[in-house]
Amino acid sequence: xxxxxxxxxxxxxxxxxxxxxxxxxxxxxxxTTFGTYALIGVCIIVFIETGLLFPLLPGDSxxxxxxxxxxxxxxxxxxxxxxxxxxxxxxxxxxxxxWIGRRMGPRIFNRPDSRIFKQSHITETNAYFERYxxxxxxxxxxxxxxxxxxxxxxxxxxxxxxxxxxxDAVGALLWGVGVTLLGFALxxxxxxxxxxxxxxxxxVAVSVLPIAVELWRKRRKAAAEAAAFAEIGGAEPGVSRx
Numbered sequence: 001x002x003x004x005x006x007x008x009x010x011x012x013x014x015x016x017x018x019x020x021x022x023x024x025x026x027x028x029x030x031x032t033t034f035g036t037y038a039l040i041g042v043c044i045i046v047f048i049e050t051g052l053l054f055p056l057l058p059g060d061s062x063x064x065x066x067x068x069x070x071x072x073x074x075x076x077x078x079x080x081x082x083x084x085x086x087x088x089x090x091x092x093x094x095x096x097x098x099w100i101g102r103r104m105g106p107r108i109f110n111r112p113d114s115r116i117f118k119q120s121h122i123t124e125t126n127a128y129f130e131r132y133x134x135x136x137x138x139x140x141x142x143x144x145x146x147x148x149x150x151x152x153x154x155x156x157x158x159x160x161x162x163x164x165x166x167x168d169a170v171g172a173l174l175w176g177v178g179v180t181l182l183g184f185a186l187x188x189x190x191x192x193x194x195x196x197x198x199x200x201x202x203x204v205a206v207s208v209l210p211i212a213v214e215l216w217r218k219r220r221k222a223a224a225e226a227a228a229f230a231e232i233g234g235a236e237p238g239v240s241r242x
Contacts, residue, residue: 025056025058027058027062027064027065027066028065030045030058031065031075038066039075039077039082039085042066043085043086043088043089045057045058046062046089046093047090047092047093047096050094050096050097050147050148050151051095051151052093053097053100053149055144055148055149059144059147060144060179063175063180063183065183066086067079067180067181067187068186070082071183071184071187072188079180079181083180086176087173087177090141090171090175091169091176093151094151094171094172095151095168097148097149097152097155098151098152098154098168101153101155101156101157103155105157105158134167136154137150137151137164137167138167138170138171140171141171141174147175
């Protein structure tokens with residue numbers, strides 16, 4: 001199944017994010033460098049990663065580390081304030097990315113069909129976000145790189161804004177607040193701190209399995225119908241005879 005194959009390719013890459021990135025992107029280093037402006041700095045990074053198409057920032061690990069630092073009294077502000085501002089930064093970031101996609105998408109994609117570009121691809125994107133958009137917006141929050149572009153794709157796909165905003169709020173709450181609280185509660189466990197991105201992606205892998213299975217069944221059914229029509233000498237489904 002293509003969906004599971006793609007996810008299998010993502011998992012090892014996620015586990016190597018820190019090794020591939022420069023040392024100054026280490027969340028401990030970032031928060032320490034911000035000093036008294038740590039609260040503002042963390043929120044700005046979350047906003048940039050989710051809203052301004054810059055996927056290399058340490059989103060999951062930064063949230064987790066910020067929560068852990070509050071628990072360890074390395075950051076001297078209340079947990080509720082950190083969670084509230086991170087929720088706002090995550091929500092507003094995706095809102096910004098959505099409108100970037102919504103405004104710029106038509107200029108990029110409204111063109112005649114070519115060997116590379118097909119209008120049908122845009123139609124399929126629109127249909128995908130109408131059917132799976134809510135789950136996609138929420139799940140994408142927990143996958144590095146994907147969360148940077150999912151809101152833009154929703155905007156390009158013209159996902160209805162009230163629908164997007166509602167699910168985006170849920171995603172911002174589960175990710176921005178949830179991962180921070182996870183760090184607050186479990187930040188002193190070295191294994192979890194060192195593998196937070198991989199652990200979150202594994203959780204996502206389990207949650208997207210029903211979607212992958214549904215898509216696989218749909219494709220298998222379409223292939224069976226096409227084979228049946230071919231055997232009886234009929235036209236393909238949806239194509240009228242001359």
